[in-house]
Amino acid sequence: MIEDWDGDDESEAGRFLPLYILVNGRTTPRNSSLDLATQVIALAADATRLEPEYLQILNRCGNWISIAEIGAYLHIPLTIVKVMVDVLLEQGYLDSGSPAQQRVVDPALLGAVLAGLERL
Amino acid sequence: MKRTSVKIVVAGGFGTGKTTLVGSVSEIAPLTTEELLTEAGVGVDDVTGVESKTTTTVALDFGRITISPDVVLYLFGTPGQDRFWFMWDELAQGAIGAIVLVDTRRLDSSFPAVDYFERRGIPFVAAVNRFFGECPYTEEEIRGALELGADVPLVWLDARDRASSKLALVSLVRHAMARLPVARAH
Numbered sequence A: 001m002i003e004d005w006d007g008d009d010e011s012e013a014g015r016f017l018p019l020y021i022l023v024n025g026r027t028t029p030r031n032s033s034l035d036l037a038t039q040v041i042a043l044a045a046d047a048t049r050l051e052p053e054y055l056q057i058l059n060r061c062g063n064w065i066s067i068a069e070i071g072a073y074l075h076i077p078l079t080i081v082k083v084m085v086d087v088l089l090e091q092g093y094l095d096s097g098s099p100a101q102q103r104v105v106d107p108a109l110l111g112a113v114l115a116g117l118e119r120l
Numbered sequence B: 001m002k003r004t005s006v007k008i009v010v011a012g013g014f015g016t017g018k019t020t021l022v023g024s025v026s027e028i029a030p031l032t033t034e035e036l037l038t039e040a041g042v043g044v045d046d047v048t049g050v051e052s053k054t055t056t057t058v059a060l061d062f063g064r065i066t067i068s069p070d071v072v073l074y075l076f077g078t079p080g081q082d083r084f085w086f087m088w089d090e091l092a093q094g095a096i097g098a099i100v101l102v103d104t105r106r107l108d109s110s111f112p113a114v115d116y117f118e119r120r121g122i123p124f125v126a127a128v129n130r131f132f133g134e135c136p137y138t139e140e141e142i143r144g145a146l147e148l149g150a151d152v153p154l155v156w157l158d159a160r161d162r163a164s165s166k167l168a169l170v171s172l173v174r175h176a177m178a179r180l181p182v183a184r185a186h
């Protein structure tokens, strides 16, 4: 009965829970080389059996895209995007670009970035 | 070459122009992505405890610059408040370096950012945002107030101006390159 409602605001929990069910309780990616800038792209695979939440991620990956962009476009928190992308990588729906590094120490890569910025 | 992403962090105190800088050089309108943090300031890592823990959402602004068909640069603005250090670690890991924006009306608000990158040995440049054109301090005074090392570049910029923001980025990448270990001749 509405009169008996204790006033606790459960909207927060309600917003979070489906996401955790979705990732089968997995909350950290198995693959720690995933960074928020890591690039992913869809592979040619039959996606008809994918759950809609995964499918909407896959549908964003027709071209190379970062985990941060997927999160921004689909309004999914980063931690959850990472886990879901990791699942899609594991199951062969996605491919990823170079793994995240601890430090950028490649002079050729820095040189390319510098040249690119100077062209802006 | 495999598709590669690189990151630059845009840091500084509250309201120093981080989002403005990202927007002025990004090829896309700045995007916002969210991360969930527990009250303890770590990523949500405990499924069973999620309901009972207080979680908070932190928003990150970022932009993108396509460098070449294989390389994309992401610019991430740090969250303004200091209590989100956890996110700073995630942003800074593997980053080329950082631009620390400085507002001369509140020099001290950028000190925690300077201190953060200094301690971790992450290359950074201090970029003084000329909000109103005039700057009441000399470069020496700003360096002193922020305790900038002699090798840390200091640039003046207008974060609203694309060319100006671009120069700050160029200065950072040059600085990061200068700090690479000298390659040995084979």
Ligand SMILES: Nc1nc2c(ncn2[C@@H]2O[C@H](COP(=O)(O)OP(=O)(O)OP(=O)(O)O)[C@@H](O)[C@H]2O)c(=O)[nH]1
Residues within 6 Å of the ligand: B012, B013, B014, B015, B016, B017, B018, B019, B020, B021, B077, B079, B080, B129, B130, B131, B132, B157, B158, B159, B160
């Ligand atoms: N006059 C002037 N205004 C600026 C300049 N850069 C930023 N602003 C303004 O200053 C305000 C704060 O800029 P933001 O880019 O939102 O700052 P921020 O560092 O992202 O702020 P938080 O994310 O809230 O910490 C905005 O109203 C900007 O329009 C500048 O170079 N000159």
Ligand SMILES: [Mg+2]
Residues within 6 Å of the ligand: B018, B019, B020, B061, B077
């Ligand atoms: Mg901002």
